[in-house]
Amino acid sequence: MSESSPPPPPADLRAWAWLLVAFTLLMVGYFTLPLEWFGDRRPLVSWLGFAGALAALSWLMVVKIVGVLRGTAKRPVAWLVFLIALAMNIFSASYFVLGSHKAEFAGLETRLDALYFTVVTMATVGYGDITPSGQAARLVVMLQIGYNFVFLAAAAGTASRAVRSTVEQRFRGRD
Template identity: 50%
Template sequence: MVVAYFLLPLDLLGPRRPVLSWLLFALLLTAVAALLLRQIRHVLLERPDTRPGVVITLLIVLSVHVFSAAYYALAKQPDEFTGLRTRVDALYFTVVTLATVGYGDITPRGQAARVVTVLQITYSFVFLTAAATALAQRMRDVVVRRTERDRSG
């Protein structure tokens, strides 16, 4: 996934193709959110045939890359970001925002950049927190079942 992020032709997005850029961003983010909700549902229903540990982890990483790509494309527009010039910068800013650290070396200046940053924070609170909570619950259930099985057997 990381390799794909660095190889995708993201320079074709941004101010050169704003409609395509926003459409791809919305579609990818919606798809990742739907897949996360599906995994959360599987955990809540205790479906034994699923592997939420792998899938949820991959979806969280994918969501980070979707936001990174959006930031990188937005940074091609003048005055949207200060300090964001490369894909590494975009990935760094996404992780710093996700971790709510905010060092201040990269800042969203334009309205579109600020909207996407607010969207990332909200998305993280809603979807990624719910997914991480469901994953932790699943892991806790597995440990409890194994402990009970070891005690009885």
């Protein structure tokens, strides 16, 4: 930040502080919640929970993206980043539950492995050290890839548009 540029508005700092707290809570929840409750013993509940979480996440993502496009969203970048982190948690939790069956994943043993696999899949890197080998795991990976193409790409484009708009408004305000 140069000497002539003003400090960020307090609202921006609050939004990023909120995002940091929310992300921390998501990670604490992911690493501490008893995900072992899901899985083979409760397959219907597990699949319905996953489908419901993904549907709710998709709906929230659409609402925020439409809000940005209409110009009515408040703190759109922070919200979109939070929703991306929430997607990461949902898919990581699903992979961890599926990974409890050795037939579903090769190389996935811990929650950190599941989180790592999710990030690698989101980034479309695919190192090959963890691979889905079962039908259920492959289905969830395909759903994540589709989700990434549709929702995360739209969220990234929308966030970029919101940032560009904010920067343009601030520069116009200086003139």
